[in-house]
Amino acid sequence: MSEVLSIIRLRWTMQRSAMRAKPVSMVMFVLGLLFSMALIVGTGICCWSLGSVDTSESNILHAAMLLVGALLSFGALLLQIMSLGQGTVLSLSKFELFGIRDRVLSISLLLASVCGIPGITILLTLLASGFAYRSTSVAVIVTAVVSAFLAVITIFVLTRIITILLSSVTFSKKGRNILHVGAFLVLMAIGQLPNLLGNDYLELLLYGSASRGVLGMLAWTPFVAAFQLPFDAMAGQWLFVAIRVLVIAVTWAFCHWLCMWYLRKARQSSGSSTVKVVSGQKGLGLFRFVPDNASGAVSARLAIYLRKDVRQISMLILPLLLVVMAAFRGANASDAVWQATLVGPLLVMICESNGLAYDGRGLYMEAICAVRGWYDRIGRMRVNAAIIVVYGMLLMVIAFAITGYWKTPEHILEGLIYTVAAMSVGLCSLGVAEVVSCTLMYPVAPMDRPFSAPQGRGATQFLFPIIHVVVSLVTLLPSILVVVLLLVTHNAGLMWIMMPVSLINGLAVLFLGSWLGGKLMDARMTKILSTLDDFASLQQ
Amino acid sequence: MAVSNEMTTSQGNGVANPRMAVSIRGLVKRFGAKTAVNNLNLDIPVSSFYGLVGPNGAGKTTTLRMLTGLLAPDAGSVSIFGHDVWTDVNAAKRMIGVMPESSQIFDRLTGMQLLVYSGMLRGMKRKESIARARDLIKAFDLQDSANVMVADYSTGMTKKICLASAMIHSPRVLVLDEPFEAVDPVSSANLKDILIEYAATGGTVIISSHVMALVERMCTHVAVIDKGHVCASGTVDEVAAGQDLEDRFLQLVGGRHAAAHLDWLDGGAR
8 A cells, every 4th residue: 555655646746846847837737727627617517507407408418428438538548549659757667676566556556647637637527527416316426426436547547558558569660650640530530520510510419319329339338337327326227337337347357457467578578679670761762862962961851751750740631631521511512622722731831830849959960060051941941842732733633533623624723723822822831930940949749759748838839830820821911912902803814813923922932931041040059959958858 | 288287378368279179268158057167278289089077067068069069158269270169150060070969860860871961961972971971881880780770779879870970071170978878898999999090190089978997098188177167187197197097086076985884784794
C-alpha cells in the first residue's frame, strides 16, 4: 500500500515541480482546473434539472449517457494510439530499478494515472451526472455512484492496455506513421460527422433505431457497460447488472494479466530493439536533383523530411479530405467541392508557418554553416511551391471528376479559374508563412511522437496559426477586390481575368514574403536558436 | 607564451591579438541574474591543440557558443585570425568548423546525405562535397552505415558523423565540445589521430573536456575556466606547473573535500 501511495504522491510532486519551473504550466493547470470545474458543475446542474423528468425523456438520457460513454472510451483509446511512443513520466520502465513487485507496480501506476486531473474530472462529472437519478430509488443512485468509479477505472485500464499491446508489437517507423495517420483520419472524419449527417445529426444519434441498436450492443462490452448499469438498476434487471459487472471484472483481470506478461517480456527482450535500419535509399537521393548550392541543399533536406514527417503529412491530407467531404453536401455539392479547393492550401501552409519549429534544433546546422536567410527561404519556397502546384493539379482533376465540370467549356473555365485561384491562395499563404515562421513560433510535438502534446504554450499554438491565416487572407485582397469589381460591374463573363491577376498576386506575395523572411532570419538567428532550444526542452 | 594566472600583456590591454587563431577580450554573458561568462580573456595560438577545462557550469560551452557566433555576448569581443566574429558573423563562421551536438543535426538523413548537406550548405559544389564525404566516411570507419539514417546510429557513430560534418569544408579552426564523450576507445583513438594530423598541418583545434588525462595527452595548450573566467592558461606544462594536471586543476578550482564517512553505508561488512 505504501508503494501505491508513494507513486501517487510522486505524480503530484512532479506536477507541482513542473508548475514551479515554468509559470506557463501553472497557467495551463489553472485553466484546466477551471475547465474541469465548469464541466462538473455544468453536468451537475443539467442532470439535477433532469432529475424529475418523465419516462420518455429518461430514454433520451439513457441514449445520451451511452453515447457519452462510447465517445469517452473510444476517444481515449484513439488518443492513446496517436500518442504511441510517447514516454510518459509514469511508465513501467522508469521504476524497473526499484525492486517493486510487478503486481504492485502495475496497480500503483494505474491508480496514479487515475488520480490525475483528467481522471478526477471524469469521475466527478460522472458522479455529478448521478443527480439525474435523484427521483428514482436509493439502489439506482448507489449503482450510479459505483458505475462512475467502474467507468473511470475501466477507461484507464483499457488505455493502458492499448499502449502495452501496441508497444509489444514491433512497429517499424513507417508502420507507426501509418497508424498515426489512420487515427488522425478517423478523428477528422468524426469531426466532420455533423456535416455528413446533416443538421439533425443529434436527433439521429439519440433517437435513431440504428444508433440505439449499436449503443445497446456496445453496452455489453467493457467500453460502455459501466454507463448502462444505472439504467439496468432502474429497470430492476439485476441479473444484467451482475453480468455487466462481470464483463468489467473479467476485462480488468485480463488487462492485469496482460500487464504482468508484458513486464516479463520487456525484461527478457530489453535492449534488443536497437537494430540498425538501412535506408531504402542508396546514395544521395534527392540531393542529386536539386540545384547545386546551399538553397538546393535546404530543398533536398526539407523534401526528405516532409516525406518522413507524419506531423506534416497529416495536414497534407486535409485538402483532399475537405474536397471529398464536400462532395456529400447534397444539392450544393459542386460549389462546395470547388470552394474546398480554395481552403485546402491555406491549411496545408499552416505547418510551413511554423516550419522552423518543425525542423527543431536541426536549424543549428544552417547557423553553424552561415547560410544566409534568403537561401534558406528560397530552398523552402521551392519545395512548398512545388507541393502547392502539384497538389493543386491533383485536386483539380478530382474536383472535375466529382462535379462533372469537364462536360461544358463554361464549367471547364470555371474549374480552371478555381484551380489557379487555389494555387494563388497557396502561394500567398506560403509567402506569409516564410515571414511568420521567423517570428511567431510555437512548440510542436517531436517528430518521433507526432501526436503527443508539447507542454505549455497552448495559447500560442492556437493563436499563431490563426494570425497566419488572417494575414494570408489580407494579402489576397487585390484578387478579392478584382472579383468584387467584376461582380459589381456585371462583368462576370470577364472572370477569366482572375487567372493572371491571382497568379501575379500570389507570386508577388511569395517573393516579398521570402525576401522579408530571409532578412528576418538573418537578424534573428540567435534568438530563433534560443527559442528552438526552449521548445526542445518542452518536448522532453 | 607567458602563463597563466595573470593575463599576458596583449590580453591585459584589451586589444585582440591578430596573430592568434582566436583572441577573446573581456567576454561577458549573463543569463538573468547569473553571470555565466565574466570578463573572460584568452588567446589561442595558430596550429595549437587547445583544451578548455573546467567544472560543470564553469562557462566553457557558453564561451564556445559565443566564439562560434551562435550566441551574442553582452560585452567583449572575439576575433578569429584578426576578424571580429560579431562584426561579420558569417565570415567568421566560414573560417571555423563547429561540431554540432547530436540533437543539432537532421538525423533523418543518412550519414552520407548529412555530410553532403553540410558541404553544400557551406557553398561547396555537390561533386566536391560527395568526394570529401566519401573520404570522411572512410576515415571515420562509417562505410557500413553510410546509407543508414543517423537516427539509427549509436552515440559514438553519431559523434563521428557530427565531427565529420564539421570538417568537410577544411576549416582553419575546429571547435569541439566534449568530442570524445561516449565514444569507444578504438573510435576515440582514430578520432584523435585525425585531429592531431589536422593540427600538424596548421589547423587549430579547440576542445572542451572534463577528462584531464585526455587533455594532458593530446593538447599542446590548456585553459582552466572556473566561474566564467580563465584561472590559468598556457602550454600544458606551464599550467601544470610541475604537477599532475588533474591535481593542479583541483588546486585551481577547489571544491575537493574529504570522504563523507556515512555510518550506514557499510556494504554489509560490519
